[in-house]
Amino acid sequence: MVRKVWKFRNGKVNAETVRYAAQQSGIPLIISNILLNRGIAPADFRAFLSKSKRNIKNPMTMLDMDKAVHRIKSAIDAGEKIVIYGDYDVDGITSTALLYEFLKTNGADVEYYIPDRRDEGYGINIMAVNKLIKRGVNLLVTVDCGITAIGETEFAKLQGLDVIITDHHTCKERIPTAAIAVVNPKRPDDEYGFDGLAGVGVAFKLALALAMELGMPTGKVFDDYVDLAAIGTIADVVPLVDENRVIVDKGLKRLQEPKRPGIRELLKVAGVADKKQTSGTVAFSIAPRMNAAGRLGTAVTAVELLLTRDETRAREIAQELDRENRERQDTEQTIMSEALDMIAADSNFAKKRVIVLAKEGWHNGVIGIVASRITERFYKPAILISVTDGKGKGSGRSIEGFNLFDALSDSDELLTNFGGHAVAAGLGINEDKIEEFGDRINKYAAGIMKDEDMVPVVKIDCMLGGRNLNMATAKVLAALEPYGMGNEKPVFGIKSATVGAVSTVGAEGRHIRMQIEKDGTAAGCIGFGMGEYARLLSPGDRVHLAFRLDINNYQGTETVQLVLSDIKTVN
Secondary structure, eight states: OOOOEEEETTSOOOHHHHHHHHHHHTOOHHHHHHHHHTTOOGGGHHHHHOOOGGGSOOGGGSTTHHHHHHHHHHHHHHTOEEEEEOOSSHHHHHHHHHHHHHHHHTTOEEEEEOOOTTTTOSSOOHHHHHHHHHTTOOEEEESSOOTTOHHHHHHHHHTTOEEEEEOOSOOOSSOOTTSSEEEOTTOTTOOSSOOOOOHHHHHHHHHHHHHHHHTOOHHHHHHHHHHHHHHHHHHTTOOOSHHHHHHHHHHHHHHHSOSSHHHHHHHHHTTOTTSOOOHHHIIIIIHHHHHHHHHHSOTHHHHHHHHOOOHHHHHHHHHHHHHHHHHHHHHHHHHHHHHHHHHHTOTTGGGOSSEEEEEETOOTTTHHHHHHHHHHHHOSOEEEEEEETTEEEEEEEOOTTOOHHHHHHHTGGGOSEEEEOSSEEEEEEEGGGHHHHHHHHHHHHHHHOOGGGGSOEEEEOEEOOGGGOSHHHHHHGGGGOSOBTTBOOOOEEEEEEEEEEEEEESGGGOEEEEEEEETTEEEEEEETTOGGGGGTOOTTOEEEEEEEEEEEEETTEEEEEEEEEEEEEOO
8 A cells, every 4th residue: 555645736726716717618617627727728628628630730830741741752653662660569560550551552662661679679770771771672761760760870871771750759969860851749840839649640640741742632541540540649658638639539439340350350359349449448458469469479460450451360360469468468477576576685675766677588578568567566767677698678667757768868878779758768788787777877866856756646636525426427527538648537536435335356355345425425436456445444434535437337237436546544
């Protein structure tokens, strides 16, 4: 049971302000309260809630998009061989499938290439460039990678291979100027207006820009590929605001009746084909199975799943990915257990701000997931490094307020390579530098992190009374969907509720289930991973609760359910 601090997202909002904003904008009080607490001005309420295609920006306003479009069009017209060079995660897989299918449909001589995670690692590599040159490739277009590939792009140029970079990762001081075009909304000199696109979002905008150049109806192109754009956007955990909100909303609607056999079969093996498709469905059912291909096998299999129109082949691949996902779960559990043993044996663990763990033979396709679980468990940034033949490949996850990309930049001379975001990053390092790196990043963290930064915060959107714990409230909240990073499902607080029946559910009693009563209204609660609280609570006890308000559908009957984020007992 981890101590948590409750804070209002943007400071508690005055009730009169909430009422006035609701009246002026014509939206429900509870939505007004949530949006104000998230720092959104009343004048922007309607724009935020809107999921219209009109909110999609002109792709040609993105820096270098015109150069990319003109070079690709000339390659199509001249019959040049194009290769889409992707990444092995879901963002990269969907980006690759999207751009490949669009170009193939429009007459391009196009192939795709995704590096092997174990043998080649992330991004462009010289070995792959040489291989593609020997195959007669004239134009290489990256998706979801390439922004740090300065040397590799220069090498390609010297060999006569044109390169177009499309990426969304954080730029370093230099970008690959040897490329024909560098399309990345995170470029400091780009004035596109939204830098939160996933890699697949950038590829999607490139397809839309090409459609404009080719005189195609962009509305149809949007509809044909928004399913892939939504999957990659959700899986890469980018902010679900601005354009991403439109992409995901429209994409999820397409996923309700998917046109792609591979997605239909994947939903079936995941057991969610008959359910409402939400961000959660993608994040916890579709994405892990697609990711399993790149983690344990080859990501090319997942690309084939998205591209095939053969129902039988789609079923075979979906079942294969499901098996690989179960294998991934077993491998993940083994690494997690070993990591926890290493933490338990570290007498200096409590003093460390950043967890750095390394071991020979850890599967580098799984360590990122385990790093995320370690971070969640201890609420400290965590970096796990897999070592093979003296070379380490690491994956890290961070907490709010600690920019992992900046932290790695501080240790760049110890690393062979690195890249990523504020909250997730990858790195390469020689084994003999790992200990020094652990000391260096902890010294860096000690200079910017305080003890209170490592106490998890529950961000409360607003307080509710018992009268709000009903189906009407739960359904009103649907206006805020789709949920994800940057637009999280609202968390509510309720004070001094009375505990009714209490029990545990799940293996080894890991979860708590209880009834509560407030202001004459009763509601059921579920707290995942919070089974320990059941030992502390008895009927009649008073508790403060932080929770999400859900609609639970059981055998066709809908009921309101409080999904708990935290419990505080009242003395």
